[in-house]
Amino acid sequence: MMEWLSDYGSFLSSRQGDILIALREHIYISALSIILGAIVAIPVGIWLGGSRIGWLNSIIFTIANVLQTIPSLALLAILIPLLGIGRTPAVFALFLYSIMPIMRNTYSGFKAVDPNIIEAARGMGYSRLQRLLRVQLPLSFPYIMSGLRVTTVYIISWATLATLIGAGGLGQLIFSGMGVNKTELIVTGAILAVLLALAADFLLGLAEKWVTAKTRSAPASGTV
Amino acid sequence: MIRFENVKKTYDDGFEALKMINLEIKEGELTVLIGPSGCGKSTLMKHINRLNNPTSGKIYIRDKDISSIDPVELRRSIGYVIQNVGLFPHMNIAKNVAVVPKLLKWDKEVTTSKVDELLSMVNLDPDVYRNRYPSELSGGQQQRIGVIRALAADPDVILLDEPFSALDPISREQLQDELIRLQQELKKTIVFVTHDMDEAIKIADTIVLMKAGEVVQTGSPEHILRHPANEFVTSFIGKKHLTNDTLDPGMIVDDVMSVNPVTASPERGMAAAIQFMERHRVDSLIIVGKKRELLGYVSIFNVLQGYRHEDSRLADIMKPFVHVVESGSSVALALTLMNEHGLPYVPVVRDGQLVGLVTRGSVVRHMAEMYNPDDMSLEELTAEAEKLKEEAPLEPAEADQEGGGRT
Ligand SMILES: Nc1ncnc2c1ncn2[C@@H]1O[C@H](COP(=O)(O)OP(=O)(O)OP(=O)(O)O)[C@@H](O)[C@H]1O
Numbered sequence: 001m002m003e004w005l006s007d008y009g010s011f012l013s014s015r016q017g018d019i020l021i022a023l024r025e026h027i028y029i030s031a032l033s034i035i036l037g038a039i040v041a042i043p044v045g046i047w048l049g050g051s052r053i054g055w056l057n058s059i060i061f062t063i064a065n066v067l068q069t070i071p072s073l074a075l076l077a078i079l080i081p082l083l084g085i086g087r088t089p090a091v092f093a094l095f096l097y098s099i100m101p102i103m104r105n106t107y108s109g110f111k112a113v114d115p116n117i118i119e120a121a122r123g124m125g126y127s128r129l130q131r132l133l134r135v136q137l138p139l140s141f142p143y144i145m146s147g148l149r150v151t152t153v154y155i156i157s158w159a160t161l162a163t164l165i166g167a168g169g170l171g172q173l174i175f176s177g178m179g180v181n182k183t184e185l186i187v188t189g190a191i192l193a194v195l196l197a198l199a200a201d202f203l204l205g206l207a208e209k210w211v212t213a214k215t216r217s218a219p220a221s222g223t224v
Numbered sequence: 225m226i227r228f229e230n231v232k233k234t235y236d237d238g239f240e241a242l243k244m245i246n247l248e249i250k251e252g253e254l255t256v257l258i259g260p261s262g263c264g265k266s267t268l269m270k271h272i273n274r275l276n277n278p279t280s281g282k283i284y285i286r287d288k289d290i291s292s293i294d295p296v297e298l299r300r301s302i303g304y305v306i307q308n309v310g311l312f313p314h315m316n317i318a319k320n321v322a323v324v325p326k327l328l329k330w331d332k333e334v335t336t337s338k339v340d341e342l343l344s345m346v347n348l349d350p351d352v353y354r355n356r357y358p359s360e361l362s363g364g365q366q367q368r369i370g371v372i373r374a375l376a377a378d379p380d381v382i383l384l385d386e387p388f389s390a391l392d393p394i395s396r397e398q399l400q401d402e403l404i405r406l407q408q409e410l411k412k413t414i415v416f417v418t419h420d421m422d423e424a425i426k427i428a429d430t431i432v433l434m435k436a437g438e439v440v441q442t443g444s445p446e447h448i449l450r451h452p453a454n455e456f457v458t459s460f461i462g463k464k465h466l467t468n469d470t471l472d473p474g475m476i477v478d479d480v481m482s483v484n485p486v487t488a489s490p491e492r493g494m495a496a497a498i499q500f501m502e503r504h505r506v507d508s509l510i511i512v513g514k515k516r517e518l519l520g521y522v523s524i525f526n527v528l529q530g531y532r533h534e535d536s537r538l539a540d541i542m543k544p545f546v547h548v549v550e551s552g553s554s555v556a557l558a559l560t561l562m563n564e565h566g567l568p569y570v571p572v573v574r575d576g577q578l579v580g581l582v583t584r585g586s587v588v589r590h591m592a593e594m595y596n597p598d599d600m601s602l603e604e605l606t607a608e609a610e611k612l613k614e615e616a617p618l619e620p621a622e623a624d625q626e627g628g629g630r631t
């Protein structure tokens with residue numbers, strides 16, 4: 001056991017450069033897809049949450065659901081003729097996957113806001129934008145954050161497949177490990193992906209707490 | 225001040241919530257909208273701050289058509305308490321109360337002191353409650369916050385939709401008093417929705433009674449109580465209010481008399497009379513003839529005096545009535561007679577026949593009926609009184625022993 005560990009240690013230091021590059025690529029791909037996903041899905045979710053056009057809601061949710069169910073390998077394969085290979089199609093595919101959960105959570109968050117509170121806000125004289133920013137968004141924030149966290153975790157794990165279309169990342173370590181039958185590579189890639197997911201989830205959790213604390217505890221004015 | 229002209233409201237689903245409303249809400253008055261659930265009170269009220277817009281017709285505030293006013297501006301100038309409180313759960317109490325001042329960009333210091341002033345006004349210590357969140361307050365406390373939130377920016381017009389419904393009776397009374405005081409001091413124009421006729425009578429300058437999207441009657445509480453426009457109003461007011469506080473000058477002795485006075489025939493002897501009095505626990509008997517013609521009365525003292533003579537009859541010792549009232553006379557007359565001559569009771573006669581007896585007891589009982597809308601039995605009422613006494617011990621009112629004894 002000790003022997004294996006020290007072997008593994010020397011393996012790590014010898015491949016340190018590759019590993020760090022793969023990790024960086026992985027973070028880059030995942031973060032970019034999630035950010036893009038959030039930019040698209042949160043506003044759409046908000047808009048759907050406020051819209052009263054029922055059929056439009058069902059159409060959009062159906063499309064997002066269908067996208068969700070396309071097997072990831074198939075999606076990647078479909079994208080190659082359209083976007084070629086490399087990071088672009090990988091990010092695009094992961095972006096498509098991130099839309100649905102983020103949108104659904106945002107939508108439920110907005111739907112969950114008590115209509116009485118919305119009416120009170122209207123009656124007090126909040127404009128539409130003020131209502132959105134000061135009432136609806138803060139109240140649905142926990143839902144939106146939980147959508148982001150769940151999505152982040154599984155986008156990080158799916159991003160290991162991105163290497164199949166030449167996008168690099170931790171998947172690279174795993175697949176080359178499989179190619180040359182080197183367990184250390186596979187283990188390293190997998191462990192790093194797991195650690196990365198846990199770390200991202202933890203950081204997002206901290207961010208959520210911080211934002212909530214900041215918006216909640218500030219008194220109406222200077223005095224406490 | 226606020227005028228509805230031919231306002232109709234049909235909701236998107238085709239439901240006709242308001243049918244032809246014409247209504248004037250006077251400046252500086254407290255107007256109460258009242259009516260059964262679903263009659264359109266909230267719908268009507270929400271037209272004033274444009275949360276609802278009429279399907280047809282116009283609404284004016286100070287002769288200005290409000291459809292030409294920006295709704296957001298309009299709402300900031302009108303205080304509004306929503307039916308279900310609707311505090312913002314993510315804001316602490318101070319922030320909740322300060323919502324409109326903040327929207328109006330008030331100075332922070334001014335806002336803070338206003339918030340504290342309002343919290344104190346509704347008996348919530350600012351130091352304790354300022355930084356709490358709505359979820360940390362009881363339902364009643366939340367309602368108070370809802371009310372002061374509407375007052376925060378000193379609006380001229382305040383709309384309150386069942387603001388006191390979740391309060392216990394004592395806080396409710398307190399806040400009603402507070403509202404009346406506020407209204408009288410500051411001359412705000414207040415529109416207040418309630419289900420509760422007692423509340424309406426207590427606080428309203430004008431009551432607007434609604435039914436199924438229509439205004440059935442408008443007027444002062446006194447006017448509506450005295451002159452209900454139709455059956456619906458009468459039943460909505462409820463029997464107990466018709467003569468509540470006001471002994472209606474139209475009320476006649478027949479309404480209040482007890483119809484089964486303890487009577488005896490003039491042929492009876494003394495022993496029989498005593499036993500009769502004991503059994504009925506009265507200290508005098510009314511003597512009537514075969515056709516219930518009123519002959520006179522005997523008191524227990526007369527009977528005891530006559531007891532020695534074995535063959536004396538009630539006819540020998542009875543005394544005639546000096547004061548009687550005719551059936552159909554006003555209660556006021558009977559009460560005045562009893563008062564002036566210190567009488568325990570007055571008989572009521574029709575064509576010389578006894579039809580009933582007005583005693584202090586019968587008047588009191590009649591009033592008790594009026595004030596006991598739930599028809600609680602004496603036992604229940606007593607139990608209730610006991611409970612109250614335990615909570616707040618009071619000197620028991622002196623029991624009024626009366627000669628007639630017919631209670
Ligand atoms: N947005 C809406 N769409 C359709 N119908 C509505 C809407 N809002 C209210 N209604 C209907 O309009 C009628 C009047 O409602 P409103 O809320 O004004 O009653 P209310 O007198 O305030 O009753 P309550 O005393 O129960 O509060 C009800 O029958 C209600 O179901």
Ligand SMILES: [Mg+2]
Pocket residue numbers: 265266267307385
């Ligand atoms: Mg209502």
